[in-house]
Amino acid sequence: MESRKIYNRIAILRREKSLTRNELADKIGVNFQTIGYLEREEYNPSLDLAFRISEVFELPVGLIFSIEPLTPLSQLLTKK
Amino acid sequence: MEIKKSIKKRRIGIIFNLLSLCSIVLIFEYCKIEQRDSAFIAFEIIPIIIFIVSFIVTFIKTGLWGFIHKPLKKLDEREIALTSKSLRYAYGVFTVVTLIILLFLAVTYTPIDVVLVASLILFAHILPAAIIAWTEKEI
Numbered sequence: 001m002e003s004r005k006i007y008n009r010i011a012i013l014r015r016e017k018s019l020t021r022n023e024l025a026d027k028i029g030v031n032f033q034t035i036g037y038l039e040r041e042e043y044n045p046s047l048d049l050a051f052r053i054s055e056v057f058e059l060p061v062g063l064i065f066s067i068e069p070l071t072p073l074s075q076l077l078t079k080k
Numbered sequence: 081m082e083i084k085k086s087i088k089k090r091r092i093g094i095i096f097n098l099l100s101l102c103s104i105v106l107i108f109e110y111c112k113i114e115q116r117d118s119a120f121i122a123f124e125i126i127p128i129i130i131f132i133v134s135f136i137v138t139f140i141k142t143g144l145w146g147f148i149h150k151p152l153k154k155l156d157e158r159e160i161a162l163t164s165k166s167l168r169y170a171y172g173v174f175t176v177v178t179l180i181i182l183l184f185l186a187v188t189y190t191p192i193d194v195v196l197v198a199s200l201i202l203f204a205h206i207l208p209a210a211i212i213a214w215t216e217k218e219i
Contacts, residue, residue: 030156033218043158 003044007070011039013057028052090213093138096130097206101199103127108195139209142219148209162212170207177203 014024014035021039025032028049037043038053045053045065054061104127111120139145152160178200185192213219 031159034156034158036218037158046157049157 004067005041006044006065006067007041008038008065009070010035010053010064012072013059013064014039017057024056027056087217090138090142090219093134094210094213097134097138098203098210100127100131100134101203101206104131105196105199108193112193135206138213139206142213144209144213144219147219148212162216163208166208166211166215169211170204173211174204174207
C-alpha cells in the first residue's frame with residue numbers, strides 16, 4: 001500500500017517556539033536529521049511520534065498534521 | 081546544492097569500492113589461471129589500496145558504517161525503516177549477483193576459491209551501507 005503524503009506545520013511551529021532541530025529532536029527522542037525529513041514532508045511520522053510532537057507544541061495532532069496542503073494559521077484565523 | 085554534491089561524491093566512492101573489490105577477484109583469478117605469482121603481488125596491491133581508501137572515505141568518514149551497525153534501540157523510527165529498506169534491497173541484489181556468479185562458475189567448470197568467497201562475504205556486508213549511501217540525500 002502506498003502511503004499518502006502528510007503535510008505538517010512542524011517547521012513554523014518549531015521556529016515560533018525558538019527551538020533548534022537538535023532541541024526538538026531531543027524532546028521527541030529522534031535523530032535531528034529526522035526533524036529535517038519531517039519538515040520537508042519527506043517522511044510520514046508514526047502515530048506515536050505525531051503525538052509526541054503535538055505534546056511538545058501543546059497543540060492537537062489535527063492542527064499540526066493534515067492529508068491536505070495546510071494553509072497558514074494566520075490565514076485560518078482571519079478567514080470568515 | 082551541497083546535498084547533491086555529497087550524493088555524487090558518495091556514489092563515486094561506492095563505484096570505486098565495488099570495482100576495486102571486483103578487480104581483486106578478477107586479478108586473482110587471472111593470475112591463478114595464468115600462474116603468474118609475481119604479477120599477482122604487484123597488481124593485487126593496487127585494487128586493495130583503492131578498496132581500503134574508498135571504504136574509509138565513503139563509509140567510515142561519513143559515519144555510515146557506524147550508523148548501519150548501531151543497535152536497534154539507538155535508532156529512531158525513520159532510521160529503522162531506512163535500515164530495513166536497505167537490508168531488503170541488499171538481500172535481493174546479493175542473491176542475484178551470487179546466483180549469476182555461481183551459475184557462471186558451474187557452466188565453466190571453474191572451482192570456487194577462498195578469495196571469491198571472502199569477496200562475496202565482504203560484498204554482502206558492504207551492500208546495505210552502500211544502498212543507503214547511494215539513495216539517501218542526508219546521512
